Ligand SMILES: Nc1ncnc2c1ncn2[C@@H]1O[C@H](COP(=O)(O)OP(=O)(O)OP(=O)(O)O)[C@@H](O)[C@H]1O
């Protein structure tokens with residue numbers, strides 16, 4: 020997001036101006052609280068003991084900081100009938116995210132490259148048809164997909180889930196790369212062609228190194244989407260192969276025994292950490308992914 | 317492709333010419349099969365009398381008749397309408413308001429933006445879990461306010477079937493309004509500096525500048541933000557499951573949860589397919605005109 | 617009508633100093649043109665006068681009033697931008713009236729003002745269109761209309777014609793000149809186009825790197841540049857600047873240029889110049905001769921202090937009314953302007969005549985005019 024160079028416009032100074040600035044920062048601060056309080060509540064609750072939760076109130080900070088809830092959420096909370104905590108499901112998510120992101124990004128890059136820089140008749144229509152896949156409500160493919168996974172012998176497995184994410188992520192990755200490649204001068208491709216480089220040569224030696232930002236944006240987008248997915252996870256996996264989002268939902272909605280809010284909150288934080296960390300580290304790219312296609316130019 | 321030695325174009329060059337198509341076609345075939353093939357399959361199933369197992373004999377509209385005779389569907393549609401309207405309206409309002417505030421040369425803008433937008437990095441399941449805790453009457457906000465001295469205070473929307481749908485709005489707005497803010501802020505920043513300088517010289521105060529000059533220019537940004545939010549709203553599934561599980565009863569059912577429960581819990585494939593087709597039709601009605609104009613716009 | 621006065625105005629963007637202490641006094645009703653290389657700070661200076669940038673140091677007075685802290689709307693100025701900056705969602709009429717609407721001027725007065733301006737600029741037929749439906753020239757007129765309609769004391773123009781094609785540019789240039797003569801308002805005008813500067817300005821300010829090098833009327837800028845920068849900046853093709861040394865040859869003061877590769881030339885200085893320059897034997901100087909001061913020998917009316925020499929032609933460039941003939945000397949391509957019929961093919965040995973009355977001498981070290 021480029022910054023306007025309007026900082027310098029001379030403004031009437033005075034009490035009114037000062038009041039407006041104060042009001043501005045107050046409002047911004049209130050909204051900061053609005054967005055932050057759930058996170059604070061989540062962290063505070065996860066560090067309290069159950070007794071303290073019952074005795075204290077929502078916003079009070081933990082008096083006796085204890086990591087018991089975290090330990091339990093990670094390795095011994097009951098998810099359905101299994102009581103190993105979120106750990107195995109966390110690793111399920113990792114085992115799903117890494118291949119799904121890698122494959123869908125590479126295929127999207129190739130697709131976007133072929134569709135923009137090697138235009139052939141019908142490329143635009145093909146792109147439009149692929150793009151539409153990004154917008155369908157996935158409910159419409161749940162039933163046939165479940166059956167197809169069954170036929171392929173992938174029902175209820177992590178490879179099956181990877182396949183689903185790759186296929187339905189392709190529309191997005193193709194879109195991101197196409198939008199990026201449209202801005203890359205075709206002259207560069209032509210110059211490389213004259214130098215004798217071919218389709219793949221140009222892709223790997225020239226286009227891919229140039230498109231690092233697009234790769235980062237796409238990887239972060241796919242990573243966030245796939246990490247946070249719930250629908251595919253709950254529809255296409257069973258028990259042991261659930262991703263962490265599904266496991267979290269199961270932890271929280273298990274109705275047996277005492278409700279352990281601190282464990283719920285710790286589990287929620289554990290499930291949120293992988294994407295939150297990426298957001299904090301690479302926020303700018305995350306935002307660019309979010310606004311890709313939404314704001315032209 | 318059979319090598320044709322008599323051709324004037326060298327073989328290598330010919331392969332090069334076809335390579336892009338070779339690369340695209342398997343991916344395109346995947347898309348055709350897994351998107352369009354599956355849509356056709358679902359549409360077809362919605363016209364059969366499939367129950368627990370798919371049944372491929374054509375039955376006409378009977379599944380749709382059953383669907384439209386299900387009271388739960390109307391709850392789901394009503395909920396979706398209320399939810400979408402409130403969710404889109406409030407997110408837009410907060411988004412544009414915060415974007416304008418952040419556009420006032422705020423030095424710590426980067427930090428504030430990060431705070432406003434982080435919920436978007438969370439899974440809806442996490443969001444649902446947190447808000448379920450905050451909104452639960454026993455230990456959440458209600459309890460908090462009561463302990464602060466207002467003994468009579470009640471805030472039990474989460475377990476009240478008349479109001480539970482609004483708790484979903486609350487959580488969804490919390491998660492997505494920062495996103496609307498980011499889209500609007502990018503839109504504000506894309507307005508040409510000279511136009512804003514011209515407005516300053518024309519003597520327009522900041523209020524007039526925004527409402528009379530900047531926001532009209534940003535109409536396309538409004539449109540795409542509404543489309544994106546509407547799309548989120550129609551697909552909303554995760555948040556409902558995590559926050560209310562569709563309850564109390566089926567008070568917060570949505571088309572997406574409706575479809576899911578008929579497909580995977582009640583094994584009524586035909587009805588599930590019919591409801592999925594209705595969702596698809598809604599999305600197409602919103603998204604296709606938008607995509608069409610976007611694609612036309614990006615072509616040089 | 618207002619005068620504009622800048623006192624030691626400085627502007628920093630962060631750590632970079634962009635305007636480095638400018639003093640400028642613009643009389644009421646004057647047409648001042650700012651010229652200078654790209655990035656020298658012209659737009660910034662204009663923005664400072666407009667109040668679109670806050671000045672870092674110094675003072676700005678408009679109409680005798682110090683306006684350092686006055687917002688743009690209260691400076692009684694109007695500005696025309698290079699991109700025109702029309703409001704894309706408003707009709708032409710609303711573009712023009714927006715400034716009056718913001719100031720709460722009654723509707724009847726607005727209508728009268730629009731009617732007057734649109735007649736003046738011949739844009740009556742465009743009033744209900746949006747900027748997107750206008751040609752470049754029409755947009756330019758609307759931008760002018762928006763500035764003119766409020767009848768401010770000062771107009772600021774930032775390269776207003778640079779997005780027009782050559783023909784339209786000349787037309788609009790004439791119109792702006794007429795408008796100025798008619799309205800008599802103070803104008804500060806930034807341009808890259810020398811002809812625009814020379815034809816429009818009552819005074820030209822030549823800027824370089826945040827400083828004003830010279831502020832004078834066009835004739836003085838052209839004929840009496842204070843230093844090498846101004847001399848080289850104004851004029852197209854630019855002045856020939858040949859490095860040389862002051863010598864005394866047979867009791868007469870000359871500048872000898874060129875050598876050792878090519879045969880040196882000893883330009884005989886006219887009395888006025890030799891008085892100022894001679895005495896310091898071997899002093900390093902730069903001899904400036906504009907292309908029109910070098911012509912084919914014998915083609916102009918004879919005059920005093922002509923210097924005739926012979927050189928082979930290296931390049932011939934016809935421009936229409938004149939032909940430029942280039943020859944190698946002192947490591948440069950020296951340009952002479954001759955009538956087309958006097959031109960000869962490349963390689964021919966050619967007899968040139970230089971009008972040394974028009975020669976300028978600059979000190980090679982300080983670059984100042986001698
Ligand atoms: N907002 C800003 N922040 C930092 N530097 C700036 C800013 N505005 C201008 N500059 C710098 O100040 C210098 C002068 O810029 P200015 O736009 O005044 O040049 P100019 O003379 O108008 O050039 P041109 O002829 O290309 O329009 C440039 O080096 C530019 O990079």
Ligand SMILES: [Mg+2]
Pocket residue numbers: 658659660774
């Ligand atoms: Mg400029």
